[in-house]
Amino acid sequence: MKRTEPIHVAVAETSVIVRNGLIAVLKRLPDIAIQPIEITSMEGLNNCMQGHQPEILIVNPTFGGWFNVDEFKSAYSQAAVKCVSLLCSVTDSNLLKGYDESIGLYDDMDVLNKKLVNLMHIGGEEEESEQEALSQREKEIICCVVRGMTNKETAEKLFLSIHTVITHRRNIARKLQIHSPAGLTIYAIVNKLVELSEVKI
Structure with missing residues (x-):
């Protein structure tokens, strides 16, 4: 809009x-x-x-x-x-x-x-609903990806199986239409899921 x-x-x-x-x-x-x-x-x-x-x-x-x-x-x-x-x-x-x-x-x-x-x-309503579509667990996984953690490290941190982490990542990619860690990093910073200082470069 x-x-x-x-x-x-x-x-x-x-x-x-x-x-x-x-x-x-x-x-x-x-x-x-x-x-x-x-x-x-x-x-x-x-x-x-x-x-x-x-x-x-x-x-x-x-x-x-x-x-x-x-x-x-x-x-x-x-x-x-x-x-x-x-x-x-x-x-x-x-x-x-x-x-x-x-x-x-x-x-x-x-x-x-x-x-x-x-x-x-x-156009805030549309973007808010997009972020609302993500579960709290999916947001946590995005934060792990942005911090440079592997699927295995993410699974250990969140007490999940690697298979569950991979499934969540697929769902995140489908919901947001973002398919790269760089894209997720931008999304996470713009939507204030992480601070710039937390981003793994």
């Missing part, structure tokens, strides 16, 4: 290449109309918050030296802005705890689209 009115998205990034590249991709997302706002300094961000009040702020965690997301949310609590970290380099996952979502330079358009759709709860 495409939302007709545009979502105001502020992109706070000092690199003109990264900032303009991300804005170009945001404008081409299939399910959301985006009205981008370019932010190049902390002063610009403060001016933006006093004027435009975007619905989403995509910000490099190193913006302004180090961007304090909790302080920002506290200062602009009435705005209810969703904060998305823009990961351009390896970042300690503990420093990303206050963010509502994370995107990276290597996310493709589909991943970016899905993350923003989920963040704004566009």
Whole structure:
């Protein structure tokens, strides 16, 4: 379901290449109309918050030296802005705890689209029912797969037979139409089944 009115998205990034590249991709997302706002300094961000009040702020965690997301949310609590970290380099996952979502330079358009759709709860009923279709046991098995565990390790951890684990994995693939560990990893992160720090790389 495409939302007709545009979502105001502020992109706070000092690199003109990264900032303009991300804005170009945001404008081409299939399910959301985006009205981008370019932010190049902390002063610009403060001016933006006093004027435009975007619905989403995509910000490099190193913006302004180090961007304090909790302080920002506290200062602009009435705005209810969703904060998305823009990961351009390896970042300690503990420093990303206050963010509502994370995107990276290597996310493709589909991943970016899905993350923003989920963040704004566009078409949320359909996606919630899809996740509800998974049993608690299936969700546990997805978490094991994402953590890099084998079927045997998963069976031992959950006190199941290997045959049962394989059956659950088949059912998960059928329900979600996802047939690779990488796809399940994206699904698990987007649907907050696991933290980014738990993903086995």
